[in-house]
Amino acid sequence: MGDRLRFYIRRIRERLWVRPLTMGVLSVAVVFLAKMADTGVIGRHLPLVTQASVETLLAIISASMLVIATFAVASMVAAYASASSTATPRSFSLIIADDISQNALSTFIGAFIFSIVALIALKNGYYDRAGRFALFVITVLILAMVILTFVRWVDCIARLGRLTSTVEKVEAVTAAALQRRRRIPHLRGTPADGTQYRGQAVYGKSIGYVQRIEITALQAYAEKTGLRIQVAALPGAFSAPGRALAYITVDQSARVDFDQAPIAQAFVIGVHREFDEDPRFGLVVLSEIASRALSPAVNDPGTAIGIIGSFLRLFALWAEPVNHDDLHESDCDRVAVPEIAVRDMFDDAFTAIARAGAGTIEVAGRLQKAFASLATLDDAAMREAATQHSRLALARSEGVLVLADDMEAIRRLATFALSVQPGVAKR
Template identity: 65%
Template sequence: MVDRLRFFLNRIKERLWIKPLAMCLLSTASVFLAKMVDVTEIGQIVPLITLSSIETLLNIIASSMLVIATFAVGSMVSAYASASSTATPRALSLVIADDVSQNALSTFIGSFIFSIVALIALQNSYYDKAGRFVLFVLTLSMFAIVIITFVSWVDRIARLGRVNGTIDKVEMATAAALQRRRLTPTLHGVPPGTHVPGGRAVYGSLIGYVQRVDINALQKYADKTAIRITVAGLPGTFAAPGRVLAYVTADLGDFTDIDICQIEKAFLIGGERKFYEDPRFGLITLSEIGSRALSPAVNDPGTAIDIIGTLVRLFALWCAPIKDNENIRIAECDRVEVPEICLRDMFDDAFTGIARDGAAAVEVMARLQKAFESLATIEHPVMRDVAICHSRLALARAESVLKIHEDIEVVRRLAKFGNSV
């Protein structure tokens, strides 16, 4: 339930209108709540605030906030376009979900609505002495919040959409997804048995990507109908008619009472992949940023080298020992079999594009070989074998493109670690 809630909260954060709407409602409510103090005895002790002083502040906010909000929207759209063109469009959802920018835009719009509604209430003699004092305090507070928000937001918008900032966001999202999958490698299900998946195949009726699999829903239905379900479509899998999402095996071999639609509903399918439950998507996004940096139009091998270092950190996190304060979650759904992510596929997602597009840049290939050597020394037998395999593939690509003998020898010398590890 917690994972489901977090998943949908992340989807809400990608909608720019949610927070501004909430702030507008809160601002309007605060204007009318200020009237409630008029029925109390506070009016006997608070100072008298003239209407002109409150109206002056509200007029300043009303005349300036709409302009600032328009400026904020323009700056954010420019940052989004920059993130799509300089990094990759796949990272746009993370840039849009930036909390500081959304909070700033919400504050500017909310303060504008607050000032308009408060002015209308004042000019219609809605408040008595206590209500005017509370409204005056609220107006001063709103003014201070706007100033603090604007100052902090200007510093943030200067970095929003830049390549380094986008890389950091993608790394954080990927690291969080890897950490969740590291602690729940089978998504609360059980590992598949040694048998080849069989039984009745469940196909998707929608075309898109699996964004989430509700393992608990599958478990409930499996308990109810005495079946076992083997998940074939992990988050990130392309779904289409003819592609299997799951296999169903009945304990008694009778499929007549099984509703395949109930199983299909457990697979949330959308038009694009999401970072939250799809660690491989984060690796692909980082690889795309590195490949774009190596294109002739950009020609920025330094960014590709930074990406390689980021990928090494992420794979080191994936293979890090479980700490005392980290517990691998016990499988709760014994009737749902879920395969783990294949490390070789993760390496293909992360390094193939950079090795292909950076084969002609000796500095990139040298750093790539150093990265593979670092990963090969991690105490993880599968990691070592996959790192050596990709090291040899990268060397082959470099040898087929590099024309200067000395450059080839540099890459060959660095790739020799595979013979001694």
């Protein structure tokens, strides 16, 4: 339930209108809550605040907040466009979900709505002495909050949409997805071999990417009907006609007449891939950013080298042993789920960079050094994938590099990467 709630909260956070609407409703509620001060007996003991002073303050806020909110929207749109053009359009959902920017826009719009509604109520004699004092205090607090939010937001908007900030966001969300998958390698199901399928295939009716699998729903239906379900499409897989989502086998004592629709409905399918439960998507996005940086139009090998460092950190994180206390139990014994293959993760991360950077000695050399480092990790699958990609990267460089000295330098690095053993590499 917690994973499902986090998934849908994440989708709500990507809607830019949700927080401003919530803040607008709260602002209207605060205007009417200030009236409650008039119901007490302390009104005559409070300082006298003239209606004109409160009206002037509210008028200043209402006039300035509309301008600032418009400026905020324009700045955020420019940042979104910059992120899509300089990085990759797949990073848009991360940029638009930026908490600081959304909070700033919500604060500005909420302050504007508050000032308008409060000004109307004040001019129509809605408040008495205590109510005017309470409204004055609330207005001053809102003004202070707006100033602090604006100062903080200016520092954020200067970085929002910049390439470095986008890469950091993608790396952070990918690391979080990898951590979750390390704790739940089989999504609470039982281990399965992802290449051996048997039974009756279940196909989805929608075409798109698997965003989430409701494992508990599959388990409940399997217990009810006496089925065994093997998941064939992990989050991130593309669902299309002819592509099975799962395979089912029936217990001997179970009834044969069952409906496949609940099984297909347990696979949440959308138009786009999501970062939450799809660690490979983050690797793909980082690889796209590096490939764009290596294009002749951009020619920025430094960004590609930085992303190779990001991959090194992410794969080192994946190879770390998981504490037993952090592992979630596989409580869905009728649903078999394969693990993410390290080989596929390496393909997502390094293939595009190795192809685009084969003719750039700085990038090709850094790739071989990264493969050498990953080969030293105490993970047999990762060591095998690192050596395989080291050979592929060397072959690509041999077909592109012209200068003999450059090619010799890459060969030395590749030879070292292919010869390292688990432990600490020294060079």
